[in-house]
Amino acid sequence: xxxxxxxxxxxxxxxxxxxxxxxxxxxxxxxxxxxxxxxxxxxxxxxxxxxxxxxxxxxxxxxxxxxxxxxxxxxxxxxxxxxxxxxxxxxxxxxxxxxxxxxxxxxxxxxxxxxxxxxxxxxxxxxxxxxxxxxxxxxxxxxxxxxxxxxxxxxxxxxxxxxxxxxxxxxxxxxxxxxxxxxxxxxxxxxxxxxxxxxxxxxxxxxxxxxxxxxxxxxxxxxxxxxxxxxxxxxxxxxxxxxxxxxxxxxxxxxxxxxxxxxxxxxxxxxxxxxxxxxxxxxxxxxxxxxxxxxxxxxxxxxxxxxxxxxxxxxxxxxxxxxxx
Amino acid sequence: xxxxxxxxxxxxxxxxxxxxxxxxxxxxxxxxxxxxxxxxxxxxxxxxxxxxxxxxxxxxxxxxxxxxxxxxxxxxxxxxxxxxxxxxxxxxxxxxxxxxxxxxxxxxxxxxxxxxxxxxxxxxxxxxxxxxxxxxxxxxxxxxxxxxxxxxxxxxxxxxxxxxxxxxxxxxxxxxxxxxxxxxxxxxxxxxxxxxxxxxxxxxxxxxxxxxxxxxxxxxxxxxxxxxxxxxxxxxxxxxxxxxxxxxxxxxxxxxxxxxxxxxxxxxxxxxxxxxxxxx
Numbered sequence: 315x316x317x318x319x320x321x322x323x324x325x326x327x328x329x330x331x332x333x334x335x336x337x338x339x340x341x342x343x344x345x346x347x348x349x350x351x352x353x354x355x356x357x358x359x360x361x362x363x364x365x366x367x368x369x370x371x372x373x374x375x376x377x378x379x380x381x382x383x384x385x386x387x388x389x390x391x392x393x394x395x396x397x398x399x400x401x402x403x404x405x406x407x408x409x410x411x412x413x414x415x416x417x418x419x420x421x422x423x424x425x426x427x428x429x430x431x432x433x434x435x436x437x438x439x440x441x442x443x444x445x446x447x448x449x450x451x452x453x454x455x456x457x458x459x460x461x462x463x464x465x466x467x468x469x470x471x472x473x474x475x476x477x478x479x480x481x482x483x484x485x486x487x488x489x490x491x492x493x494x495x496x497x498x499x500x501x502x503x504x505x506x507x508x509x510x511x512x513x514x515x516x517x518x519x520x521x522x523x524x525x526x527x528x529x530x531x532x533x534x535x536x537x538x539x540x541x542x543x544x545x546x547x548x549x550x551x552x553x554x555x556x557x558x559x560x561x562x563x564x565x566x567x568x569x570x571x572x573x574x575x576x577x578x579x580x581x582x583x584x585x586x587x588x589x590x591x592x593x594x595x596x597x598x599x600x601x602x603x604x605x606x607x608x609x610x611x612x613x614x615x616x617x618x619x620x621x622x623x624x625x626x627x628x629x630x631x632x633x634x635x636x637x638x639x
Numbered sequence: 640x641x642x643x644x645x646x647x648x649x650x651x652x653x654x655x656x657x658x659x660x661x662x663x664x665x666x667x668x669x670x671x672x673x674x675x676x677x678x679x680x681x682x683x684x685x686x687x688x689x690x691x692x693x694x695x696x697x698x699x700x701x702x703x704x705x706x707x708x709x710x711x712x713x714x715x716x717x718x719x720x721x722x723x724x725x726x727x728x729x730x731x732x733x734x735x736x737x738x739x740x741x742x743x744x745x746x747x748x749x750x751x752x753x754x755x756x757x758x759x760x761x762x763x764x765x766x767x768x769x770x771x772x773x774x775x776x777x778x779x780x781x782x783x784x785x786x787x788x789x790x791x792x793x794x795x796x797x798x799x800x801x802x803x804x805x806x807x808x809x810x811x812x813x814x815x816x817x818x819x820x821x822x823x824x825x826x827x828x829x830x831x832x833x834x835x836x837x838x839x840x841x842x843x844x845x846x847x848x849x850x851x852x853x854x855x856x857x858x859x860x861x862x863x864x865x866x867x868x869x870x871x872x873x874x875x876x877x878x879x880x881x882x883x884x885x886x887x888x889x890x891x892x893x894x895x896x897x898x899x900x901x902x903x904x905x906x907x908x909x910x911x912x913x914x915x916x917x918x919x
Contacts, residue, residue, distance in 0.1 A: 330752075331759055338765075346772045459895035461848055461867075463855050464888035467874055475878055569758055576763025580852055584874070594764070598771050598856060610768050613761045621759060 396604035405608035416589030426513025431520020439528035457518035466511040466584035527559040568624035653904020667714035674708035678864040716865040720850040721843040727785035732792025740800025754790035762787040777860040799831040833909035840902035
């Protein structure tokens with residue numbers, strides 16, 4: 315039972331966060347200039363008076379605010395995120411169609427960022443103050459200052475326009491009709507540039523974090539003991555230093571998840587990746603508020619789920635946490 | 640303060656950073672003098688490549704607008720949004736963080752929940768939604784960036800206040816019967832300013848990146864030329880005209896890098912103990 319308590323606390327917190335987002339969405343739609351019914355129909359939509367009156371009735375805009383909020387909650391709990399009058403489809407349907415593409419992109423981007431960041435961070439920490447370290451630090455500083463969408467555009471120019479190595483557009487070759495493994499290979503080929511772009515910005519973050527965290531652990535007593543025992547250097551780095559240095563990195567991965575999803579919106583826009591971010595971009599251009607708010611809610615849920623996963627990873631990596639809490 | 644500046648100038652990367660930053664501020668301030676033409680005006684042949692016509696050293700865009708002029712005017716937007724939104728975030732963060740750290744209790748619990756909320760949600764998407772709904776303008780961009788970036792300041796100030804509150808000099812002030820207002824403003828606040836200053840300088844850099852991303856997605860102020868807008872507008876013609884999106888991006892990288900260098904230099908000077916630990 316004790317084992318579960320921190321997890322239930324986490325779940326309660328997550329529910330509170332999602333509920334707050336729903337209230338925020340409700341308030342935002344009312345902040346929109348003009349009639350909320352007009353906002354819901356799409357600002358410049360060809361909405362005639364009868365249609366607006368119908369919307370007003372349907373959403374109970376003539377009733378008191380708290381009652382409206384209750385209705386709004388009830389709708390969302392029934393997975394009704396509203397209707398996009400622009401795309402003539404339910405918001406949930408639109409988002410669910412595109413969710414797999416976004417998950418593929420963000421998870422790949424995360425793996426690139428974490429993997430490369432760990433490697434560079436370790437290399438840097440093992441050679442503090444020498445040329446390798448300086449070069450890696452410079453690289454991290456540079457990528458930390460580069461706008462993600464610009465990296466994407468420059469990558470398109472280099473790898474698909476000039477060198478012609480990689481596709482720059484979409485998730486699959488249009489009309490190629492691949493199936494099975496051939497299709498997977500085609501998608502992977504299309505994934506390289508977007509995932510690399512999304513990952514690269516966060517590589518800088520993980521590199522700096524890993525380096526700092528490794529340096530913190532490197533001079534601790536148990537590492538000196540391991541060295542005095544005559545253990546091999548590689549073993550000490552892996553088992554003694556890295557395992558302990560991983561904890562702040564995992565914590566940070568959870569915190570970073572929200573930023574990663576935000577980066578996915580930009581990456582998907584640059585590479586015409588058919589995911590939620592691309593949907594959000596189209597919704598922005600058309601002022602399609604129900605879709606936009608739906609994207610905000612669903613991406614927040616994604617981040618919350620990811621946070622629960624990192625929380626569990628944290629407990630596995632460090633059994634002491636359980637006892638302490 | 641002058642000794643801080645002097646020590647900052649002795650740090651080579653910070654000195655370069657300050658020099659470059661000064662240059663950017665100068666260009667932003669003098670933009671109307673350097674380029675009296677409106678940056679939106681079509682002044683030359685469209686799709687003019689860079690380094691071919693001395694009148695337009697960086698070329699023109701697909702509408703024949705001068706790219707160099709766009710960069711100069713864009714600096715105004717970036718600096719304005721970066722500085723004003725950070726100032727808003729710092730005022731809000733210091734006020735709320737200070738109250739929570741000094742009084743503790745319910746105010747503290749409440750603030751922690753709110754900052755945790757902001758730490759979890761995809762803040763960039765939240766900022767986008769706010770700008771879209773409040774209608775795109777420089778004010779709504781500043782408000783949106785300010786709203787999503789105050790929580791880290793509040794957390795920092797809260798932690799500083801909570802630890803300083805139990806220190807002898809504060810206890811002495813309490814024993815002397817000083818008012819809360821006096822203790823907060825005169826005793827504790829001055830001691831928290833240096834980490835806030837460091838964080839603020841780095842926040843200006845990330846606010847500039849966020850503004851660029853918002854404008855790139857087409858939500859910039861429609862009346863003000865910005866770097867993000869220039870990249871976003873020309874990305875469809877990138878195959879024919881690389882320079883239209885290359886130069887604005889390069890300028891963003893340089894300015895953000897510059898501000899980060901100044902921020903890190905400031906950190907080395909103001910928090911020497913932390914800096915040494917980080918470098919080990």
